[in-house]
Amino acid sequence: xxxxxxxxxxxxxxxxxxxxxxxxxxxxxxxxxxxxxxxxxxxxxxxxxxxxxxxxxxxxxxxxxxxxxxxxxxxxxxxxxxxxxxxxxxxxxxxxxxxxxxxxxxxxxxxxxxxxxxxxxxxxxxxxxxxxxxxxxxxxxxxxxxxxxxxxxxxxxxxxxxxxxxxxxxxxxxxxxxxxxxxxxxxxxxxxxxxxxxxxxxxxxxxxxxxxxxxxxxxxxxxxxxxxxxxxxxxxxxxxxxxxxxxxxxxxxxxxxxxxxxxxxxxxxxxxxxxxxxxxxxxxxxxxxxxxxxxxxxxxxxxxxx
Numbered sequence: 001x002x003x004x005x006x007x008x009x010x011x012x013x014x015x016x017x018x019x020x021x022x023x024x025x026x027x028x029x030x031x032x033x034x035x036x037x038x039x040x041x042x043x044x045x046x047x048x049x050x051x052x053x054x055x056x057x058x059x060x061x062x063x064x065x066x067x068x069x070x071x072x073x074x075x076x077x078x079x080x081x082x083x084x085x086x087x088x089x090x091x092x093x094x095x096x097x098x099x100x101x102x103x104x105x106x107x108x109x110x111x112x113x114x115x116x117x118x119x120x121x122x123x124x125x126x127x128x129x130x131x132x133x134x135x136x137x138x139x140x141x142x143x144x145x146x147x148x149x150x151x152x153x154x155x156x157x158x159x160x161x162x163x164x165x166x167x168x169x170x171x172x173x174x175x176x177x178x179x180x181x182x183x184x185x186x187x188x189x190x191x192x193x194x195x196x197x198x199x200x201x202x203x204x205x206x207x208x209x210x211x212x213x214x215x216x217x218x219x220x221x222x223x224x225x226x227x228x229x230x231x232x233x234x235x236x237x238x239x240x241x242x243x244x245x246x247x248x249x250x251x252x253x254x255x256x257x258x259x260x261x262x263x264x265x266x267x268x269x270x271x272x273x274x275x276x277x278x279x280x281x282x283x284x285x286x287x288x289x290x291x292x293x294x295x296x297x298x299x300x301x302x303x304x305x306x
Contacts, residue, residue, distance in 0.1 A: 091233055094165045096160070138239055184215055195208045
């Protein structure tokens with residue numbers, strides 16, 4: 001009896017323990033699902049609330065708009081700015097073609113503008129054909145007035161066919177030439193010192209002077225290159241082509257001659273007739289001589305009969 005009772009007691013305890021474990025697992029699953037759903041709901045609400053909170057107000061929208069406009073303007077200004085730092089050696093050139101209403105007036109206006117901007121026209125060529133007039137010329141303008149002159153030319157034009165701007169950076173070449181010039185100047189100074197102090201004999205003096213002459217020629221070559229690059233940098237070049245379209249007028253096929261034209265033709269025809277008669281006489285001069293001899297002979301024969 002005690003044995004059976006003990007077995008039943010152990011089974012009862014085991015059942016209770018298992019049942020309690022199952023219940024606890026079920027509760028934990030429900031609580032986990034509830035907690036997960038709650039967290040998801042909270043996240044969604046927080047996201048939507050955060051969107052509403054972050055939505056810019058009217059003042060902020062205006063601030064953003066002004067910031068965007070300022071940034072765009074700043075970017076545009078940076079893109080359009082052509083100010084070149086002083087330490088850079090940039091050669092600027094442009095090639096342009098414009099249509100104008102009156103090519104002579106446009107050229108005079110451009111010349112006046114160049115006079116005020118310190119520029120000049122170095123080359124000019126004028127062409128004309130049956131449908132247009134063309135003026136091609138080269139402008140030399142100080143680099144600081146390059147954009148001003150380029151914009152000013154466009155104001156005199158009806159249409160702009162093209163504007164091509166190019167730049168060439170010669171800073172490296174310029175600095176290299178300056179360095180070589182400085183080195184050659186130092187060599188020249190040392191040779192002059194040698195000539196003054198150490199050259200004793202005529203042979204040494206002549207050799208030193210020969211080296212000085214050679215180094216002086218090299219210095220002048222480098223100085224010439226520096227002056228050329230400086231002038232190219234200081235004055236920009238603009239190739240301009242202006243053209244004016246003209247209406248093609250065909251020549252009349254027939255027209256009525258006036259009195260002057262008819263009189264001129266009559267005089268020319270009379271003179272041509274005289275020339276033809278004289279030339280004809282020259283062609284038949286043997287017959288004329290023969291006829292003259294026959295007439296003279298006939299007249300003498302007739303007198304003799306009488």
